[in-house]
Amino acid sequence: MKRIICKDYNEVSRLGAFMFAQQIWSKPDSVLGFATGGTPVGMYRYLVDMYKDGMVDFSAVTTFNLDEYYPMSKSHKQSYDYFMWDNLFSHINVKRENVFLPNGGAADAQKACDEYEHKLTLHGGVDLQLLGIGNNGHIAFNEPCDELHVKTHVIELTEDTIEANARFFDSRDDVPRKALTMGLGSIMKARRIVMLITGKAKTPVVKQMFSGMITPQIPASLLQLHPDVTVVLDTEAAGEL
Ligand code: GLP
Secondary structure, X not given: XXXXXXXXXXXXXXXHHHHHHHHHHHOOOOEEEEOOOOOOHHHHHHHHHHHHOOOOOOOOOEEEEOEEEEOOOOOOOOOHHHHHHHHOHHHOOOOHHHEEOOOOOOOOHHHHHHHHHHHHHHOOOOOEEEEOOOOOOOEOOEOOOXXXXXXXXXXXXXXXXXXXXXXXXXXXXXXXXXXXXXXXXXXXXXXXXXXXXXXXHHHHHHHHHOOOOOXXXXXXXXXHHOOOEEEXXXXXXXXXX
């Protein structure tokens, strides 16, 4: 895993946006993997600015998001679907039919996961995948556990994650207890991965991720097996690395 330590959140966001722009410049019909959470908001802002300045064209791009709460309707303000349109898709020229997220509103959750995995395969997989990391080491919604799933699946969120994500909801009780998430296999199939990590709260998990050990208790540690991962951190998250 390559790592790049930047001075602050703004620099991390700018570099992340530049890496995505570069991917589109080299392959205009790229399949991009996007993520949610607080961390990528700055990067999306930079991408919107670059689009408005005529520097990047999303018209041929396809996007796949990592995950979605379950059950969750698209119109809910805390759905990842809403988040992506609000922060990025509504402000750029990506085609609606080229945007994919797991369907949190599906009656049959497992069927929705299987269909999502199938669509991902049909599109030839992700060229550049964006990742964040949960305080407990989760990526997408692959929570620490004894056995990790390969493909897109339904997951029960851990108390840690419910607690961490409660800040986005009116109350902790409003956070859905389940999610649909790409599996570690779906993520590891991406040709390139860029992970953005910022803030002091992530320092302990960053240390564990770079410890040289691989364990499903820190799902992000599996990324050490991927041939092309760049982790972009701010000095706070990097701690004593
Ligand atoms: C959620 C998302 C993850 C994201 C994580 C960290 O749980 N499912 O994809 O990496 O939050 O979010 P934040 O960037 O807000 O710390």
